[in-house]
Amino acid sequence: MxxxxxxxxxxxxxxxxxxxxxxxxxxxxxxxxxxxxxxxxxxxxxxxxxxxxxxxxxxxxxxxxxxxxxxxxxxxxxxxxxxxxxxxxxxxxxxxxxxxxxxxxxxxxxxxxxxxxxxxxxxxxxxxAYLYAFSPILLADIFIRFAVGEALAFVxxxxxxxxxxxxxxxxxxxxxxxxxxxxxxxxxxxxxxxxxxxxxxxxxxxxxxxxxxxxxxxxxxxxxxxxxxxxxxxxxxxxxxxxxxxxxxxxxxxDRQTSNLAGNVAPFISLFFGSEYVSLLNVVIEKVTGTADFFVTSWFPGAFGYLIFWILAIRFWKKGMVKNKKADHLLGFAVLYLAISMVPFIQPLLEPFVGFIKIAWRNLTFYILFASLCGAILLVKLKEEKKWKAYKAGLLLATFGTLVSFGGLAMITIHNGMxxxxxxxxxxxxxxxxxxxxxDNYDYAKERGDVVVCEDNDKVTYTFRRCEGYSELQFENLNGKATFEVPVYMYRGYAVENEETGASYTPKLSENGLVEFTVDQATSGTVKIYYKGTxxxxxxxxxxxxxxxxxxxxxxxxxxxxxxxxxxx
Structure with a gap:
């Protein structure tokens, strides 16, 4: 056979x-x-x-x-x-x-x-690919934060x-x-x-x-x-x-500061021990002492397994055990982005320049990119040179980060529920x-509801209704002109048209951030408010x-x- x-x-x-x-x-x-x-x-x-x-x-x-x-x-x-x-x-x-x-x-x-x-x-x-796609950062983006945009960036x-x-x-x-x-x-x-x-x-x-x-x-x-x-x-x-x-x-x-870099810096320790490590530690302590939530669970991603791996990698490169010109700069960039992400006192200094990133550890995405590639090159080189102990140690340490991340994140997802x-x-x-x-505020639409405001004409009567993809305002008894503020957020590209006469009215931004328009020269009609585009x-x-x-x-x-x-x- x-x-x-x-x-x-x-x-x-x-x-x-x-x-x-x-x-x-x-x-x-x-x-x-x-x-x-x-x-x-x-x-x-x-x-x-x-x-x-x-x-x-x-x-x-x-x-x-x-x-x-x-x-x-x-x-x-x-x-x-x-x-x-x-x-x-x-x-x-x-x-x-x-x-x-x-x-x-x-x-x-x-x-x-x-x-x-x-x-x-x-x-x-x-x-x-294994180190990259199942890294703690991507896992945290998907399982803890459900940050679709940041996760897609990995692709x-x-x-x-x-x-x-x-x-x-x-x-x-x-x-x-x-x-x-x-x-x-x-x-x-x-x-x-x-x-x-x-x-x-x-x-x-x-x-x-x-x-x-x-x-x-x-x-x-x-x-x-x-x-x-x-x-x-x-x-x-x-x-x-x-x-x-x-x-x-x-x-x-x-126009407003919805977030800032310095205010979203992770505690220094959590960049080593992110939510996955803290969660596992909580489970162990609870089993031993009976005390739940001994540590406050942070949702920051940790890169502990990767950190140990790169300390090992730097040691090999420094001693000349592994030389690979293609990977030299990759390792350098990995260390650079790790440093940017981990050193708390750097963040306030960078705030005026990169405050737009909102969360400082977003730099860890690039650290993982370089670290995964650099680590894979290191492991293959170690194996080719038959440095078996170093190869096995590196593979074990790299896998450790992924396994712990899975374990800790599983605990969090089970705790949070569906x-x-x-x-x-x-x-x-x-x-x-x-x-x-x-x-005025995030909940303005919920608080106001489908309320139309017409301040300059108390005789006109009107009815507002939502349709599929647009809104309608029916009015009667218009004497002169009337300015309506309708419950639709105003963006450039909106159009307001009279469905019966075909007349167009210029939409403006009201003081409440809604669509506002003025109607005249008609006693009654139906106005369609829709997004036409630019x-x-x-x-x-x-x-x-x-x-x-x-x-x-x-x-x-x-x-x-x-x-x-x-x-x-």
């Missing part, structure tokens, strides 16, 4: 990763996260809009009790469309939302795997790094790999603006480090400029309307960052669409050309 072929190392780790993903999906199913209401409501709102009409949605008309909320103008939601489509077809939102979260973990794993595999090979790739960061690597560090002639940088940055923009800004800062740091190499190969400058232009065109449908809205409308996020999606409210709009600055919004959609179509056609043509060349040889 033939001997069964053994599964290689990469295959075994893929199997382990699959088991971890399944376990993750179970944990996600049980979870009750901090931002779960806001993001679940985003999916529910998109599903509602899909039932009304297909297209790109700028306003969630069902949010805030029908007042409408411009979240999609500022927070990319394109990657939520598949989950929302399933909800629109009748799937329970709890199932669709959790499938979406599980898919983020899977996409992060394969993104890191394919990017690393193209440079360092399969063994390094599978290790890097595109490896692509950005690979794009930069192909342009600057190991360019090809002729090269089309600069497109990777554009795809990665476009994905980040659609996912999470804060992560995009931080990544741009990272790219600037990388350019400074590799300034000599860039200067010698000036084509890399052209490639980066081309990548930037392509990114602008791909993301036009989102970024151009966002910038237009921010330039013409004062918002909570730009989120009751049946209580989901359209008023779940996060911190209300995208309300206009004129709105010229920039409509044009930018076509720019993005044409750019993506041309990019796909060009990619197919390139593949055919490569196959033709191979056949000739």
């Amino acid at each position: 033939e001997k069964k072929q053994k599964i290689d190392f990469e295959g075994k780790l893929h199997i382990v990763a699959a088991a971890v993903l399944i376990l993750s999906s179970v944990m996600i199913w049980m979870g009750y996260g901090q931002d779960i209401e806001y993001h679940a409501e985003r999916i529910a709102a998109i599903a509602q809009e899909m039932k009304i009409h297909p297209g790109i949605y700028r306003i969630y008309t069902t949010n805030s009790g029908g007042y409408g909320y411009a979240s999609p103008l500022f927070y990319g939601d394109i990657f939520m469309y598949p989950a929302a489509f399933l909800v629109a077809l009748g799937m329970d939102i709890a199932i669709a939302f959790r499938l979406f979260l599980a898919s983020i973990m899977l996409a992060s794993y394969f993104s890191m795997y394919f990017c690393v595999n193209s440079v360092w090979g399969k063994r390094t790739a599978v290790l890097a 595109f960061l490896p692509i950005v790094l690979l794009g930069f690597y192909r342009i600057v560090i190991e360019p090809k002639k002729p090269s089309t790999d600069w497109i990777l940088l554009s795809i990665g940055m476009s994905g980040l923009i659609f996912s999470h603006i804060i992560s995009t800004v931080l990544t741009a800062i990272l790219l600037i740091l990388l350019c400074i480090v590799y300034i000599k190499r860039i200067w010698k190969n000036k084509k890399s400058i052209g490639y980066m400029i081309a990548a930037a232009v392509l990114t602008v065109l791909i993301t036009a449908y989102f970024t151009w309307p966002m910038l237009e809205q921010m330039a013409t409308t004062q918002l909570f996020v730009t 989120y009751p999606f049946e209580t989901l409210s359209s008023h779940s709009i996060g911190a209300g960052e995208y309300l206009t600055a004129a709105v 010229v920039i919004q409509h044009v930018s959609v076509w720019i993005s669409f044409v750019t993506v179509v041309m990019l796909v056609i060009w990619g197919i043509w390139q593949k055919k050309s490569e196959k033709t060349e191979k056949r000739k040889w």
